[in-house]
Amino acid sequence: QVQLVESGGGLVQTGDSLRLSCAASGRTDRTYAMGWFRQAPGKAREFVAAISTSGARTYYPDSVKDRFTISRDNARNTVYLQMNSLKPEDTAVYYCAAGPTANGMQYGRYDYWGQGTQVTVSS
Secondary structure, eight states: OEEEEEEOOEEEETTOOEEEEEEEEEOOSSOOEEEEEEEOTTSOOEEEEEEOSSSSOEEOOTTTTTTEEEEEETTTTEEEEEEOSOOGGGOEEEEEEEESOHHHHTTTOOSEEOOOEEEEEEO
């Protein structure tokens, strides 16, 4: 089992930046691809970013590309999501996830996820 704990959410204004963190614990003998998803009220969960086990490959949907950056520190078992130029439509609960491949996470294939952290962007 892998436990994922997100932090760093909050209330910001349009154009602001925010950095989310996700700390992994538990079964750390295996390195997982990591990713972020978000879910706004009344909407389906949406893929936001994924990063391969080594950090060499990253994936983003067009809606956040060039604004969000995912990174990881394997020594700290932590993954980050740097969010710049935030918009009201970025408002959602953000979830961290772990899965077998970063590419697969684009299609919702992940094994573990956290409790989520709220991000609210005011206009």
